[in-house]
Amino acid sequence: METIHLKKAAEPELTLSQWFKNVYYAVKSTAVGMGITFKYVWGREVVTIEYPEVREELPSNSRSRLFNDAENCISCLQCAVACPVDCIYIAAVKRPTDAPKIKTKDGTPIRLDLKQYTIDTALCMYCGLCTTVCPTECLTHTTDYEYASYTLASMKYDYLAPDIRAWRTRIVKS
Numbered sequence: 001m002e003t004i005h006l007k008k009a010a011e012p013e014l015t016l017s018q019w020f021k022n023v024y025y026a027v028k029s030t031a032v033g034m035g036i037t038f039k040y041v042w043g044r045e046v047v048t049i050e051y052p053e054v055r056e057e058l059p060s061n062s063r064s065r066l067f068n069d070a071e072n073c074i075s076c077l078q079c080a081v082a083c084p085v086d087c088i089y090i091a092a093v094k095r096p097t098d099a100p101k102i103k104t105k106d107g108t109p110i111r112l113d114l115k116q117y118t119i120d121t122a123l124c125m126y127c128g129l130c131t132t133v134c135p136t137e138c139l140t141h142t143t144d145y146e147y148a149s150y151t152l153a154s155m156k157y158d159y160l161a162p163d164i165r166a167w168r169t170r171i172v173k174s
Contacts, residue, residue, distance in 0.1 A: 058143040063126045065144040066119055067171050068159040072104040072138040075112035079130035079139050087123035088130060091116035104136045114160065121147070122155040142171050 049056055058064065075092035092112040102110045131139050149155045157164055 058145065060143065062143055062145075063128050063141040065142050065147050066121070066124065066126075066130070066157075067140055067142050067144075067167060068117055068119070069138040069140075069168060070114055070117055070159050070165065071168070072106075072136050073114055073117065074104060074108055074110050074136055075114045076135060078133040078135065082129045082133045084127065084129065085123050085125055087120040089116060089118040089120070090114070104138070106136060108136050117159040118156055119159070120156045122152045140171075144171065 075090060077090055077092075080086070080088040080090050092114050095111055095113050104110060126141070128141060131137075131141055134140075159165070
C-alpha cells in the first residue's frame with residue numbers, strides 16, 4: 001500500500017514586528033468589543049421591574065385569563081363551538097315556562113339556566129375565538145396574568161363557583 005504524504009504549504013516566517021502587530025490588533029479588537037458591551041451595561045436605564053412590588057400594566061386588548069360573567073351568559077354554546085381545542089364545557093337546561101323572565105345587561109332574554117360553565121386553561125391556547133362569538137360579550141379576556149398552578153386539575157375554572165363569581169367585582173367594569 002502506498003502512503004501519500006502531503007506537503008504543507010510553507011508559512012511565512014513570523015517576525016517580531018508581525019507578532020507585535022498581531023498582539024496590538026487582538027488587544028484593540030477586544031477593547032472595542034468590551035467598550036460596546038460596557039456602554040450597554042452601564043449606559044442604559046434599568047428595564048427590570050421589581051415584581052411583585054411593581055406590577056406591569058398590560059394593554060387592554062391583551063389575552064390573559066378568561067372570565068365569564070355568568071349572570072349575563074345566555075348559554076348559547078357559541079363559545080364552546082368556536083373553541084378549536086374544546087376546552088370550554090357548558091351544560092344548560094331550558095327554563096320553565098312559569099319562571100320569571102330574566103334578561104342580560106344588554107336586554108337579551110335568558111331562556112336557558114346555566115348549570116355548568118368550566119374552562120380548562122391547561123388546554124386553552126388563548127386565541128380569543130370564544131370571546132369574539134359571544135353575543136352578550138360576557139366571556140372576555142382579562143388583564144389578570146397571575147394564575148399559575150401546580151397541578152393540571154387546578155387549572156379548570158368553574159365559573160359558577162362562588163369564589164370565581166367573586167372575581168366579577170374586580171374584573172367587570174359596569
